[in-house]
Amino acid sequence: MTFLQLKDVSFTYPNGFQAVQHINMQFDLGESVAIIGQNGAGKTTTVKLMNALLKPTSGEVLINGENTSKFTTAQVSKKVGYVFQNPDDQIFHSDIYSEIAFGPKNQKLSASEVKEKALHAAELCGLTKWLEEHPYNLPYAMRKFITIAAVIAMDTDIIILDEPTAGQDRHATKLLVDLINHLTAQGKTVITITHDMEFVANHFNRVIVMAEKQVLRDANAREVFWDHELLGKSHLKQPYISQLAYSLNLNEPIITLDEMVSAIKRRINS
Amino acid sequence: MSMITMKNVYYQYPLEKEQVLKNINLSIEKGKVYGLVGHNDAGKTTLCNVIRGFIPSFYRGKLTGEIELDGKTIQEYSMGDLATRIGYSFQNPFTQISGVKETVFEEIAYGLENLGTAPEVIGEKVRELIAMFKLDALQEKNPFELSGGQKQRVALAAIIALDPEVIVIDEPTSQLDPQGTEEIFKIIDLMKKKGKTIILVEHKIDLIAAYVDEVIVMSQGEIKMIGKTSEVFTNKEVLTYGGQLPQVALLSLALQNAGITMPTIPITLVEAQQAIEKILSREV
Numbered sequence: 001m002t003f004l005q006l007k008d009v010s011f012t013y014p015n016g017f018q019a020v021q022h023i024n025m026q027f028d029l030g031e032s033v034a035i036i037g038q039n040g041a042g043k044t045t046t047v048k049l050m051n052a053l054l055k056p057t058s059g060e061v062l063i064n065g066e067n068t069s070k071f072t073t074a075q076v077s078k079k080v081g082y083v084f085q086n087p088d089d090q091i092f093h094s095d096i097y098s099e100i101a102f103g104p105k106n107q108k109l110s111a112s113e114v115k116e117k118a119l120h121a122a123e124l125c126g127l128t129k130w131l132e133e134h135p136y137n138l139p140y141a142m143r144k145f146i147t148i149a150a151v152i153a154m155d156t157d158i159i160i161l162d163e164p165t166a167g168q169d170r171h172a173t174k175l176l177v178d179l180i181n182h183l184t185a186q187g188k189t190v191i192t193i194t195h196d197m198e199f200v201a202n203h204f205n206r207v208i209v210m211a212e213k214q215v216l217r218d219a220n221a222r223e224v225f226w227d228h229e230l231l232g233k234s235h236l237k238q239p240y241i242s243q244l245a246y247s248l249n250l251n252e253p254i255i256t257l258d259e260m261v262s263a264i265k266r267r268i269n270s
Numbered sequence: 271m272s273m274i275t276m277k278n279v280y281y282q283y284p285l286e287k288e289q290v291l292k293n294i295n296l297s298i299e300k301g302k303v304y305g306l307v308g309h310n311d312a313g314k315t316t317l318c319n320v321i322r323g324f325i326p327s328f329y330r331g332k333l334t335g336e337i338e339l340d341g342k343t344i345q346e347y348s349m350g351d352l353a354t355r356i357g358y359s360f361q362n363p364f365t366q367i368s369g370v371k372e373t374v375f376e377e378i379a380y381g382l383e384n385l386g387t388a389p390e391v392i393g394e395k396v397r398e399l400i401a402m403f404k405l406d407a408l409q410e411k412n413p414f415e416l417s418g419g420q421k422q423r424v425a426l427a428a429i430i431a432l433d434p435e436v437i438v439i440d441e442p443t444s445q446l447d448p449q450g451t452e453e454i455f456k457i458i459d460l461m462k463k464k465g466k467t468i469i470l471v472e473h474k475i476d477l478i479a480a481y482v483d484e485v486i487v488m489s490q491g492e493i494k495m496i497g498k499t500s501e502v503f504t505n506k507e508v509l510t511y512g513g514q515l516p517q518v519a520l521l522s523l524a525l526q527n528a529g530i531t532m533p534t535i536p537i538t539l540v541e542a543q544q545a546i547e548k549i550l551s552r553e554v
Contacts, residue, residue, distance in 0.1 A: 017415075039446060040419075086362065139311050170514045171310075240518065241521065244542055244546070247543050248543055265528055265530065268549065
């Protein structure tokens, strides 16, 4: 059942800059979806419309069938959590625990519930041993996990991650994958904006491609990464393994390393 | 010729119990591009801050060992000299944007203005950079209106405007789309052709493999490996330090596990294509 829906949404910033046009998207609970597209395609604006940080200039954003324009941003933020692209836009406490506990505290939960949610979120994000540290004592890539934990602690139905893979190493990327799987298994919807095509090819089924303020395609990763016309229009690239399969003329829509290994094996054995 | 030399360098941030840089010995050759890689928190940004003299001038703490730039110890340079000889582009472009300029054009011109460059020279240089970085459509915009990736391009252009000999770039493409990322790598290549010495911190290993001359692998404050890109990225020891190998090198390891051995471990797409074509045509 559709939980979050954007119906013909357009948005123009107060300075007259139109950032998105006629966006239609819908998401069920428990889904993991990637949004990809060139810089300036309208990805961040779109997700900010989902959690009512921005209100549509025209069109409707519906959560559970209800138009979000009836609610305040604070009310919507209980349903839709947004992790900013830049962690430093979001961090304002002097220790990591307080930063993570801020959301649940504001939700007027009991002290024990606040603690439970904050500690659980910290654990999921691998932050347990740094709870008393100042957030700025951790490097940029890890500060991003503080902001992810802060949003997870709010226990919203939808969690939006804006470029969580930026600057992350192999272990952090794995942590992120586990985190997304954990959240979706709990019935939450996770929407991830990323520029990392390998990450998308390996870990997402549903991919939304945006270009020039609009949605160009909403399909599975394999279809997206083997549609050269679509990739050209949206200025995106195939993952490296797909590029290799393409240049080898393997005639198979390969998107992962394992698929490539099997394809080569099959050819050698045939 | 060595542009930057470090001997037995150790560093500890103020109030911290542990050293974040340990026994750093390094020689950065003039005119080469170095890829500095390693896990989050390995000490990469701290090492960059030492190279540009921000440690210990701005971040205090305890720095020991010898650091030389172009044959002179770093202490012999004033902070201003260092800043013009070593350009540094921040990891987070949001931190670097000056906040005092109204347009992208002015933002890129800001450093040159501070150096007292003649206005007509500034105009010419900035226009050249705007073309190089494909910022034409954005030049009249306020830097704060730009997207993360656009800010990242402006931040790097502002550094290159100062024409430093050494360019230290901390993750210039973390918020850029694939096309924007390749454009930045092409600019880095152009800087190399102009004889610049470049140190690049980057997680996009596949691009590093295609563009840099040497790779430095850091883990837990130490340099674990250093050498030619083709040597380091064909060595799976990189993985034990929490680093990453190019996709095609990982593919060759996966094929090896499946009983298929490539003649050589590839690090770029072209090399991988050639190696696999050989395997498939049963030349090996």
